[in-house]
Amino acid sequence: MAIANFPASLQPVIQQGFLSRAFQDALQSKLGFRSIADRMEFPARIGQTITDTRAGLLVPATTPLNPNANTNFDNGMSPTEWSVEQYTLSINQYGNTMDLNQVTEGVGVANQFLANASRLGINARQTLDRLARNALYGGAQNGVGGYLGGNTRVTATLGAAGTTISVDDIRGFQNVLSSEGQVVSVGATDGMTVTVGAGSYTLVGVAADAVNATTAPDGISGTLTFSGNVSVADGTAGMAVVAATAPLVLRPSGRATTAALAAGDLLTIQNVLGAVAALRDNNVPTMPGGVYHCYLDNNQLLGLFRDDDFKLLYRGQxxxxxxxxxxxxxxxxxxxxxxxxxxxxxxxxxxxxNIHRAIICGQGALIEGDYANMGEHYAGLLDGGELTHVDDVVMVTRPALDRLAQIIAQSWAWIGGFALPTDLTANTSIIPTATNSYLKRGVVIESLGATSQAAAA
Structure with a gap:
């Protein structure tokens, strides 16, 4: 009951206005993207990058052998080779730290040491999850772009036919896989086929703007240069620009670009089925548990609950x-x-x-490389300190080194990186229903959110 309800004679002896002796937890993000990644150890003493090679399969031999050529040592057969493709995993070090004065903490009303450790742990988890998300959507270092790459639009209408257009995002256009399966920069000798509007052109150069004016999350605005002139009709602002090897991006009502999304374009069951069909056509394995995973925000999920097909599935349930x-x-x-x-x-x-982006992915869409020697280099160096090694992240409590031996440091660190393996070798010769995308193990679905639609209504 309220203190005012106590007898007046007892109210003066009840202390008021004291600070709570425990810290209250703040809100935190709901994570999930790091769980997509397949984990691998990054071996020590090989530098900061490792290049993995993925071997393709042989094309099915459906042509009968010619009996008349069944002579000599080769029996009429010519040697063949399987193709390869490579991706590079780069590692970096990430971390954060907090200082704690033990004397100040000792006179505080709550345990600041435990609160600091908890906050640093949350910070580490959220940092790694965001790194995984950024790599998944935007691409990793030395890669071919992320699952949003190679899919953008013209931002400035050409005054006359020309070889260079301005686009909202150049990610996914900067690198290609060479005939040897290596990641190389787009150039005159390593071009990329790109559809601009209704026309097909060969991309030979990419440049980022001095001032980034992109509207895409973490995007990079810039210019694309082609081997031939782009027509004014194709180079009109708002026209779609899509690389032939771009990952699949789906939108309600078949919208060609993000800017074309219109009122009522919410996430639908048909979008989800389209993504699943694309993954199955590429024979992408499911995640553990036998299903594909769809990561989306709650606003986009609300749109799905409003879809008529979804309601029909759950009618009476x-x-x-x-x-x-x-x-x-x-x-x-x-x-x-x-x-x-x-x-x-x-x-x-x-x-x-506002624009929302769900991603539906299967196993192998993302690779996480964790430095194998994480934590071992601290052996014997933390005299009086403490080291905790959890989920490839180390938490270090360094003993006080100041003159009064009062200030200790609490820190976390992780050495690793994320990579997006390509599946170029899984082409139509191997899997007849396969797409031309470099990245086949995920599909992004762009839509509006249900909340913004309700506000607009």
Missing amino acids: YGSDTYQTGQVFDLLGVRFIPTTEAPQQKALTGGPG
């Missing part, structure tokens, strides 16, 4: 866990996993609302 909780659930071979770390993009000028 409002007592189901899916409807009662609206959280993780399986449907049509997909596990929907809400996260607060999904990339956010504000509404474009004149657009109907």
Whole structure:
């Protein structure tokens, strides 16, 4: 009961206004993207990068051997070779630290040491999850772009036919895989086929703008230069620019670009089925558990709950866990996993609302490399200190080194990186239903959010 309800004679002896003796937890992100990654150890003493090679398969031999050529030592057969492709995993060091004065902490009303350790642990988890997300959508170092790469639009209309156009995002256009399967920069000898508007052109040069004006999350605005002139009709602002090897990006109503999204373009079951069909056509393995994973924010998930096909599937099942909780659930071979770390993009000028991006992926879409010697170099160096090694992240408590031996340091560190393996060798000769995408193990679905639609209404 309130203190005012105590007898007046007792109220003066009840202390008031004291600070709580425990810290309260703040809100934190709901993570998930790091769980997509397959983990591998990055061996010591090989530098900061490692190049892995993926071997392709042989094309099925469906042509009968010619009996008349069945002579000599080769029996009429010519040697063949399987193709290869490579991806590079680069590692960097990440970390954060906090200082704690033990004397000050000793007179405080709450345990600041434990609070610092908890906050650093949360910070480490969120940092790695965001690094995984950024690599998945935007691409990793020395790669061919992420699952948003190679899919952009013209930002400035050409005054006359010309070889150079301005685009909203150059990620996914900067590098190609050579005939030897190596990642090389786009150039005159290593061009890329790109569809601009309705025309097909050969890309030979890419340059980033001095001042980044992109609207895409973590995007890079710039210019694309082609071997021949782009027509004014194709080079008109808003026209789609898509690399022949770009990952699949789906949008409601078949919209060609992000800027073309219109009111009512919410996430639908048909979008999800389209993504699943593309993954299955590429024979992408499911995640552990036998389903593909869909990571999306709650606003986009709300749009799915408004879809008529979704309502039809759950008609009469409002007592189901899916409807009662609206959280993780399986449907049509997909596990929907809400996260607060999904990339956010504000509404474009004149657009109907904020843009949301779900990603549906299978196993092998992302690789995490963890430095094998993490923690070993501290052996014997932390005299009086403490080292905790959890999930390839180290938490170090360094003893006080100042003159009064009062200030200790609490820190976390991780050495590693993320890479996106390519699947170029899985072409139509090997899998007839395969796409031309370098990155085949994930599909991004762009849509508007249900909240913004409700506000617009």
